[in-house]
Amino acid sequence: MSPAARCPPPAMLAPALLCAHLLLAAPASRAWPGAAPDEPEPQPQPQPEPEPGPGAVAAQLSDMHDKVTAIWQQLTQRAAEPGAPGSALHAACRVQPSASLDPAQPRVSGLVLFRQPAPGAPLEAFFHLDGFPAERNGSRRAIHVHRFGDLSPGCEAAGPHYNPRAAPHPHHPGDFGNFAVRDGRVRKHRGGLAASLAGPHSIVGRAVVVHAGEDDLGRGGDPASLDHGNAGRRLACCVVGVCGPLPWARAAREHAERRKRRRDSDCQAA
Ligand SMILES: [Cu+2]
Ligand SMILES: [Zn+2]
Secondary structure, three states: OOHHHHOOOHHHHHHHHHHHHHHHHOOHHHHOOOOOOOOOOOOOOOOOOOOOOHHHHHHHHHHHHHHHHHHHHHHHHOOOOOOOOOOOEEEEEEEEEOOOOOOOOOOOEEEEEEEEOOOOOOEEEEEEEEOOOOOOOOOEEEEEEEOOOOOOOOHHHHOOEOOOOOOOOOOOOOEEEEEEOEOOEEEEEEEEEOOEOOOOOEOOOOEEEEEOOOOOOOOOOOHHHHOOOOOOOEEEEEEOEEOOOHHHHHHHHHHHHHHHHHHHHHHHHO
16 A cells, blocks of 8 residues: 555545544533533531620730730740849839920929839839929829820820720729829829839830829719819820839939938927
């Protein structure tokens, strides 16, 4: 047989190649009519999660906060046991009259110092303030920690009370209460404060605000009382910043000397 007789003529070869190409490119289910269709297995549909209510969200947030705080305290307390040298945290707040102060209002200034023996331990503070009207001896002025630390437009810029756990007033960590004014001054040491200089709810970078009025401590009977205690105008404020131990040591020495002088004068008067 001649080669020409074994090979199909070129006119028949082209349609045959085209048919073979189409058969190879077609999906199996279509290439073979009558074969079972290649349908995907039915998948279980995910059920929508029920929407958590506001109480559940608050509980989750509170639980998350407690876990973060516990981890943070474990990490820091290994190097900062209470009483160990250098373990205490210190901060200072240089109080200045509000930039937006009405000229008729007293210009209060001074220094608030904080000391915390270790992260998680109760905070103590010295409040040294001057500039109150001397004629109102016995008046009481509220002092709180407020949320923001940018005070350039005035103490109003400090925003509301610092309230990381959505608690009512006076249960915010920086609700320091009322301070008696004597001879135009406040000289007070307070311990057992709930605020902290460390951890997720540190007050460092936030504002201390001195008010013109007295804090009603949530007993005012109106919604504002549970928000800010109706403490009145913001006379002075400052931003809490980390510092070394020396300012606290100086204030503690002066405080001890003042108490000794007072005791001595009481003894002479008796
Ligand atoms: Cu306040
Ligand atoms: Zn408050």
